[in-house]
Amino acid sequence: MNAIKSILRWLDDRSGFSDVVLPMLRHVVPDNARWWYVFGSATLCAFMVQVISGIALATTYVPGGEAAYESLLYITNEAPLGNLLRGMHYYGATAMVILAIIHMTQVFLHAAYKYPRELNWMSGVVVLFVVLGMSFTGQLLRWDANGVWSVTVAAEMAGRAPVVGPAIAHLILGGETVGGSTLTRFFAIHVFVLPGLIFAGIGLHLWLVLRHGISEMPNPDQPVEPDTYKEDYESRLEKTGVPFWPIAAWRDTVFSVAVMALIVGCALFFGPPALGTSPNPSDINANPMPDWYFWWYFAILSMLPPELETYVILGLPVVGLIGLIIVPIWSNKGDRSPSKRPWAVGTVVFGFTALVVLTIYGYKKPWSPDFGVEPLPAQLVGSSDPAIVHGAQLVHQKGCMYCHDVDGYGGHRGPELSDIGHRLNRAGLIIRINNGGYNMPSFAASLTAAELSDMVAFLQTRTNSSRQVASDSTEAATP
Amino acid sequence: MQEDTVDSDADRRSFLTRLSVGLAGLIGAVISLPPIGYVLSPLVRKPPRKWRDVGSLEQFPMGETKLVQFQDASSTAWAGDTAKTGAWLRRTGESEFIAFSVNCRHLGCPVRWIKDAKLFMCPCHGGVYYQDGEVAAGPPPEALARYPVRVVDGNVEIETSPIPLTTNDVA
Numbered sequence: 001m002n003a004i005k006s007i008l009r010w011l012d013d014r015s016g017f018s019d020v021v022l023p024m025l026r027h028v029v030p031d032n033a034r035w036w037y038v039f040g041s042a043t044l045c046a047f048m049v050q051v052i053s054g055i056a057l058a059t060t061y062v063p064g065g066e067a068a069y070e071s072l073l074y075i076t077n078e079a080p081l082g083n084l085l086r087g088m089h090y091y092g093a094t095a096m097v098i099l100a101i102i103h104m105t106q107v108f109l110h111a112a113y114k115y116p117r118e119l120n121w122m123s124g125v126v127v128l129f130v131v132l133g134m135s136f137t138g139q140l141l142r143w144d145a146n147g148v149w150s151v152t153v154a155a156e157m158a159g160r161a162p163v164v165g166p167a168i169a170h171l172i173l174g175g176e177t178v179g180g181s182t183l184t185r186f187f188a189i190h191v192f193v194l195p196g197l198i199f200a201g202i203g204l205h206l207w208l209v210l211r212h213g214i215s216e217m218p219n220p221d222q223p224v225e226p227d228t229y230k231e232d233y234e235s236r237l238e239k240t241g242v243p244f245w246p247i248a249a250w251r252d253t254v255f256s257v258a259v260m261a262l263i264v265g266c267a268l269f270f271g272p273p274a275l276g277t278s279p280n281p282s283d284i285n286a287n288p289m290p291d292w293y294f295w296w297y298f299a300i301l302s303m304l305p306p307e308l309e310t311y312v313i314l315g316l317p318v319v320g321l322i323g324l325i326i327v328p329i330w331s332n333k334g335d336r337s338p339s340k341r342p343w344a345v346g347t348v349v350f351g352f353t354a355l356v357v358l359t360i361y362g363y364k365k366p367w368s369p370d371f372g373v374e375p376l377p378a379q380l381v382g383s384s385d386p387a388i389v390h391g392a393q394l395v396h397q398k399g400c401m402y403c404h405d406v407d408g409y410g411g412h413r414g415p416e417l418s419d420i421g422h423r424l425n426r427a428g429l430i431i432r433i434n435n436g437g438y439n440m441p442s443f444a445a446s447l448t449a450a451e452l453s454d455m456v457a458f459l460q461t462r463t464n465s466s467r468q469v470a471s472d473s474t475e476a477a478t479p
Numbered sequence: 480m481q482e483d484t485v486d487s488d489a490d491r492r493s494f495l496t497r498l499s500v501g502l503a504g505l506i507g508a509v510i511s512l513p514p515i516g517y518v519l520s521p522l523v524r525k526p527p528r529k530w531r532d533v534g535s536l537e538q539f540p541m542g543e544t545k546l547v548q549f550q551d552a553s554s555t556a557w558a559g560d561t562a563k564t565g566a567w568l569r570r571t572g573e574s575e576f577i578a579f580s581v582n583c584r585h586l587g588c589p590v591r592w593i594k595d596a597k598l599f600m601c602p603c604h605g606g607v608y609y610q611d612g613e614v615a616a617g618p619p620p621e622a623l624a625r626y627p628v629r630v631v632d633g634n635v636e637i638e639t640s641p642i643p644l645t646t647n648d649v650a
Contacts (some may be wrong), residue, residue: 015548063561064557064558064559065558065559065561066557066558066559066560066561067557067559069512104604148561149588149589150586152566152582152587152588152642153586153587153588153603155587155642155644156582156585156586156587156642156644156645157586159644159645160644160645162588165644167522167643169521169644170521170641171518171519171521171522173521173642174521174551175521176521176525176526176551176553176640176641176642177551177553177562177639177641177642178556178561179551179553179554179555179558179561179641180554180555180556180559180561180564181521181553181555182561185518185559190634221537227596237521243615279560279561280560280563280582281561281563281564281565282548282549282560282563282565282588283565283589284545284546284565284590284591285589285591286588286589286602287602288589288602301586301604302605302618306618306620309618321573321624336526345576352571359511367604367605368602368603368604368605369600369601369602369605369607371591371600371602382551398595398596399593399595399596399598399600400596400602402593404607413605436615436616439616439617440616441596441615442607442609442615443596445595445597445609445610446595446597446598461539476638
């Protein structure tokens with residue numbers, strides 16, 4: 001017993017734990033932050049989940065060509081705990097992105113980025129972008145058809161850049177096409193380059209927290225005055241401050257336990273995202289879709305006028321990064337309280353509303369053709385006239401319903417056709433179908449005169465009243 | 480005399496500082512230049528283009544558009560299926576073909592040929608092309624790219640090409 005104690009004392013003396021590390025842990029922090037400040041440490045906890053589950057996955061994952069997909073199948077279906085680990089890595093990534101954004105939002109709303117903590121904010125913004133880089137490269141390491149096409153889309157986006165675009169695109173692909181050198185690059189970036197940057201960024205971020213101290217809760221009567229702030233902060237802390245360990249830290253630990261439980265719980269109950277079909281770039285039946293973090297961006301790119309597109313694809317990430325970094329340069333003193341910063345509150349409300357709406361849009365993707373649409377059931381066609389019945393078949397067969405909704409069946413790219421009979425007469429329908437129109441192809445070359453006539457006959461029955469009659473007659477027919 | 484010593488001491492310090500910074504820079508350059516060159520090598524190492532057989536003439540009825548697959552020029556031993564490329568091959572004459580790249584010109588997603596509508600459609604953002612590859616609707620800025628295609632001894636061959644980017648046309 002005494003021997004162990006003396007060994008520990010020796011270690012403590014030679015390592016300097018009590019001299020250096022303990023004072024850091026016990027540094028004095030404001031006592032009024034309570035639960036507001038748990039998001040940063042929880043982000044760190046999610047990062048630890050990522051590092052540890054990632055190392056475990058890397059012991060089995062084969063980062064090359066076809067073998068990557070085979071190893072993913074092995075991890076998911078055969079390896080003991082493999083499914084759980086993939087799930088933890090996926091929900092850990094989700095948690096890390098969400099928590100980092102919540103943490104940033106809290107810091108922004110409380111204006112904790114003001115003097116002297118400008119660099120805390122800037123380093124956090126850089127780490128956030130690296131984390132988004134991790135989620136994108138991580139999604140690609142799930143090397144199925146979606147992974148292959150996500151790389152292609154990334155290369156095409158980069159290829160839009162003037163002059164250097166094609167060179168960057170070929171660096172992303174590791175050649176002129178997707179192939180054996182593509183995945184290995186993303187693997188190296190995902191497991192070495194970006195984690196290294198995150199470790200360095202977190203190191204700087206935490207060092208700055210120690211150097212400048214944790215900010216107090218905003219007080220409307222205490223605007224930040226750079227000339228006197230540090231003295232005021234120190235003197236207030238002397239009166240009311242508490243040691244971080246363990247008076248403040250226990251809340252961080254409790255919240256981190258909840259986050260970890262949520263990550264493991266999701267991994268157990270929902271499992272990792274399903275693997276798509278194998279990574280074969282010549283398989284055209286893929287339906288590429290980014291992971292949810294980027295649905296909002298996907299939505300923006302779909303709804304932009306094409307002439308603005310290149311500028312937004314290339315400009316948005318740069319403007320976003322610079323815009324966030326300059327926040328504390330823009331305003332590093334004055335009020336911190338949200339009640340005195342209506343523009344800040346408005347920005348957050350607007351930003352989150354836009355993010356949620358665009359994310360929902362990105363998920364629904366009404367701009368994409370719906371290739372899986374079913375033919376119209378007979379009771380919705382509501383007619384036994386052979387021309388109309390044939391017309392209804394043609395509307396499905398010729399792909400009209402990929403983009404047009406007819407009585408609840410079909411895509412949403414183009415206008416709904418459920419009451420087209422009211423909006424266009426026979427001549428109008430023929431002109432429209434033959435010539436196409438804004439965002440609609442011309443079908444003149446793919447329809448015979450008889451087919452066109454049947455199709456128009458069917459479309460003319462699409463009026464609210466005809467549907468009423470149709471549903472009445474089906475009800476009457478049912479005993 | 481004493482001032483001389485201070486001066487020479489300062490000189491010595493500034494020389495040693497510069498020496499160390501310079502040597503550290505040299506170490507940095509020597510250990511980082513080869514890796515940078517290695518990572519950038521796809522820019523200079525252009526694989527030779529190769530003609531790939533995609534099937535015999537009779538497999539492609541006149542006027543039809545069929546999906547064909549071929550091996551990229553730069554396939555590495557471990558690439559497997561990932562070194563394949565698809566093309567939509569359309570027979571327009573006795574020995575005339577058009578080989579469309581499957582990549583949508585908007586952001587590169589794979590377009591599908593909808594036979595009955597005689598249209599290519601993209602699942603990502605709704606780009607649509609006519610059977611001749613011209614844009615019919617949606618965001619694509621230009622027509623589908625084409626691969627060089629030829630008929631040799633009754634076999635159809637496609638020439639491997641880089642992925643078409645909106646900023647550098649194939650063929």
